[in-house]
Amino acid sequence: MxxxxxxxxxxxxxxxxxxxxxxxxxxxxxxxxxxxxxxxxxxxxxxxxxxxxxxxxxxxxxxxxxxxxxxxxxxxxxxxxxxxxxxxxxxxxxxxxxxxxxxxxxxxxxxxxxxxxxxxxxxxxxxxxxxxxxxxxxxxxxxxxxxxxxAQEMLIGEAYETWEKDIAARARLTRETIGSSVEGREITALFSAPQTARDEKEYVLFIGRQHPPELTGAFAMLPFLETVFADTQLAKAFRERFHIIAVPLMNPDGVANGHWRHNMNGVDLNRDWGPFTQPETRAVKATLDDIAADANSALRLMFDFHATNRNVFYTQTQEDVTRPPNFTQDWLAAARVRLDGYDFERAERHQSDLDTSKNYVFGRFGAPALTYEVGDKTDRQAIHHSAVIFAEEMMKELLAGAGSPLASAGE
Ligand SMILES: [Zn+2]
Structure with a gap:
């Protein structure tokens, strides 16, 4: 018995x-x-x-x-x-x-x-x-x-749609289809823009679920975004300065079909940032192209949410010069002071030939670009609690930084 x-x-x-x-x-x-x-x-x-x-x-x-x-x-x-x-x-x-x-x-x-x-x-x-x-x-x-x-708590496309529509209504965001997957599912993005037009447009980009089973990354991303889109003084100040683009579900086909990692063409989307052979990565690239095409626009930050065997942030190295500078170091230090019960490490990675979102975005824009990895077994409440703190400290850190010297010169 x-x-x-x-x-x-x-x-x-x-x-x-x-x-x-x-x-x-x-x-x-x-x-x-x-x-x-x-x-x-x-x-x-x-x-x-x-x-x-x-x-x-x-x-x-x-x-x-x-x-x-x-x-x-x-x-x-x-x-x-x-x-x-x-x-x-x-x-x-x-x-x-x-x-x-x-x-x-x-x-x-x-x-x-x-x-x-x-x-x-x-x-x-x-x-x-x-x-x-x-x-x-x-x-x-x-x-x-x-x-x-x-294998993990399930979060399928329908749940994302409900969540996205709900937060879009609450925070007055625009929810747009930016492309469609191999099987024709919509790739949707949430957009937030400052109410007062500014000379320089500063963008941040958050993407998730390139890899379908990596649910704990999603369990961080959703409360992270809820914090950025919240009705707090900090979040409102952040949204009044930065344009926000969020693509919570980049691989809807992989999720719907219970894939281990790839899209319907059998391609690892996080090895396609460079070749851009797949519609899912091309959809996000098109939004980045719009930013790059505008001389008054700059990308300030990119986070890509994933899951692995531990809590780790894959980042640029200390020697890499990012714009804004020292973001990763200062942000993680500020978050660490407030975090209890969420162990994490920073793993510095040199730019490599690996066609990841991180390498592509840093290579093209010079912005801090990092992979936010959450452990498969990390306590769910701790994931949620820490994501709120990481979001708050991210907003404080970016708000403390000046705009780019080029764009603000002559104002
Ligand atoms: Zn992954």
Whole structure:
């Protein structure tokens, strides 16, 4: 007999996200199991992947257990083995599922949602790694209704749309389609401009979700943007000086199709900032081209939100001269003083041939450009809390800096 579950399973989603997590949860639970090979069934349960964001490459029902195979969308690929499938219990027996990864090892601790908008970690004693993590066996409590097992808490396109429209209405932002994905999904951006026209237009750019499974980056990006678009003195002063462009969901196809990393052409978008062979990266490049084409415009900052095995900021080196200067050092120092319970490091990276957003934006504009990486397992409340502080200190730091000497000369 396994020990009984604790009375209250750990809730891992920040309350703030609750409303739109509920919305996204309704969608998967409304779909019916299909007979197209994306489902399998035995006496204990039905398992299927017929919902947005699902990934289950093959499902095989045995008498007492299920065998699921998880493949990437194409190879070679970085090991971010995303999985998401739905379980519909038929009895009160425990449900045993063996997940086998092709070309990857277990990375994401399974989360479970009963459709109430809350995701809980599956208890550790119900998760057994086999063959050095090439497969994992889950022994699940049955429950009385369908539930979803996923690599991370799910955040699909519909949830982004709801969130973007809501914040656009509250903060009087413009929400525009700046391009469309390979499968024709809209790439949308939020724009904010100062109410009083200024001689020099200073821009900041925030992008996210180039890599679909990197949810903890999204859990930082949304509260970060909420802080920038908030009704506070600081945020209002910031928006009165800076033009803000935010593209929270750059790879909507990858998210919808449960990809490990790539877009629908099998391309890593964060290796396409240079070639620009993909519509998703070209959409953002077009907005950067507009800034570059205007002699009175300057890009001041770019953050690209991701997730990895720890909290880390990939930045320019101390020797690189950015405009504004010393932003990264001063900003991280100011944030660190206020942060308790959020360990992070700065990893300085020389400009390289890697076609990342960071290298491209710094190379073209000289602006501080950094990759905001959040650990896969970082406490969700800590991600939220720290993102607010990072946003506040970012705004203070940029507001303290003067405009560019060239543009302000002769005023
Ligand atoms: Zn990434």
């Amino acid at each position: 396994r020990p009984a579950s604790p009375p209250a399973a750990k809730m891992i989603c920040p309350m703030r996200f609750l409303s739109f997590l509920i919305i996204l949860s309704l969608f998967p639970f409304a779909a019916a199991a299909s007979d197209d090979g994306r489902s399998c069934e035995n006496d204990t349960a039905v398992i299927d992947a017929d919902f947005e964001g699902a990934r289950m490459s093959d499902c095989n029902a045995r008498t007492k257990k299920f065998k699921i195979r998880i493949d990437p969308e194409n190879k070679p690929i970085n090991p971010s083995p995303w999985y998401a499938f739905r379980v519909t219990p038929k009895t009160q027996d425990e449900i045993e599922i063996v997940i086998k990864y092709s070309d990857a090892r277990h990375r994401y601790r399974p989360k479970r949602s009963e459709g109430d908008g809350v995701w809980r970690l599956v208890d550790e004693d119900r998760v057994k790694l086999r063959r050095k993590g090439k497969s994992v066996t889950l022994t699940l409590e049955p429950g009385t209704a369908p539930f979803i097992i996923a």
